[in-house]
């Protein structure tokens with residue numbers, strides 16, 4: 001498809017996935033600025049951002065002590081950083097951490113609270129309005145985003161710390177660069193314990209996963225290519241077995257939608273058991289798998305769209321008595337339910353010695369898989385015409 005009368009420009013791609021497309025020449029994606037290049041820079045992003053945040057004067061935040069509440073304001077990937085902070089801080093966090101995804105800040109925010117406004121471009125109306133509202137109400141403000149942006153000017157006018165995160169790729173490919181300053185601001189406020197070794201270990205794991213997922217590693221040794229081809233042609237259902245794994249599951253949902261353009265169901269198993277698990281008995285679940293009609297056309301059977309489960313499994317940290325161990329019974333039950341119905345299931349286990357590293361271990365390979373799945377369909381993961389058109393059509397709506 002190319003340009004048509006409705007102005008749908010630049011939509012390329014093939015309905016059928018072809019593994020050869022991810023075994024061949026991927027130079028477009030690995031050149032600087034390309035999607036695979038950006039994902040491979042996750043570890044360096046994390047280290048660079050930690051250094052930038054350390055120099056941004058975040059210490060001033062601590063002067064007025066612990067806040068009443070912390071609001072992380074932004075949209076899209078910027079908002080996911082708030083979910084990451086909440087899960088890394090864990091259930092024992094002494095103050096509420098709230099993600100705010102619409103313009104401004106909640107009505108109750110005042111001088112006792114802290115607002116972190118995040119925007120990769122430094123110009124999302126939601127983050128700008130939040131920073132403005134926070135300053136007006138006398139809340140402590142931190143802003144994180146592109147250098148020389150409107151967000152930076154706003155932060156400077158409000159005399160608030162600003163962490164300038166270089167913009168080298170779209171927001172969704174800059175998750176780690178945006179997340180670390182949010183975590184470090186919360187650390188200054190005493191809301192999260194994150195030692196330097198945690199940051200170093202997480203960066204090292206991201207480096208190692210990038211190495212395993214590198215473009216010239218074939219599918220049989222590359223877990224991201226394998227996951228991409230397992231999901232190809234299916235409706236992915238991504239479920240996380242704990243709050244932490246639930247954040248990773250929703251992140252995979254973001255990436256599969258934006259990069260691979262797949263519809264996806266994602267969330268935490270805690271709520272799944274209350275109804276969503278019913279999907280397994282539906283048109284794309286057991287009804288597709290159970291079509292064993294001997295008169296059926298085998299080709300038609302091949303064509304049926306099926307669910308494919310990705311179970312992100314977090315068994316908790318050995319030796320950590322400060323947080324309750326995640327209940328793994330639901331993960332076992334879902335795997336069992338799927339196998340009884342013939343629905344295939346990929347399990348990704350969380351690994352690592354701290355919450356941040358465990359989260360990274362659930363995000364890195366799926367991030368790469370979303371790009372490989374796009375490439376297998378001949379889609380350009382960097383250009384999402386529908387998102388650009390949506391922005392054009394709603395310009396000035398806020």
Ligand SMILES: O=P(O)(O)OC[C@H]1O[C@@H](O)[C@@H](O)[C@@H](O)[C@@H]1O
Pocket residue numbers: 074075076077078118119120121122123124127171172387
């Ligand atoms: O982080 P900023 O630049 O505010 O963008 C926020 C979000 O905007 C949306 O339109 C998309 O482009 C998302 O991928 C992005 O995360």
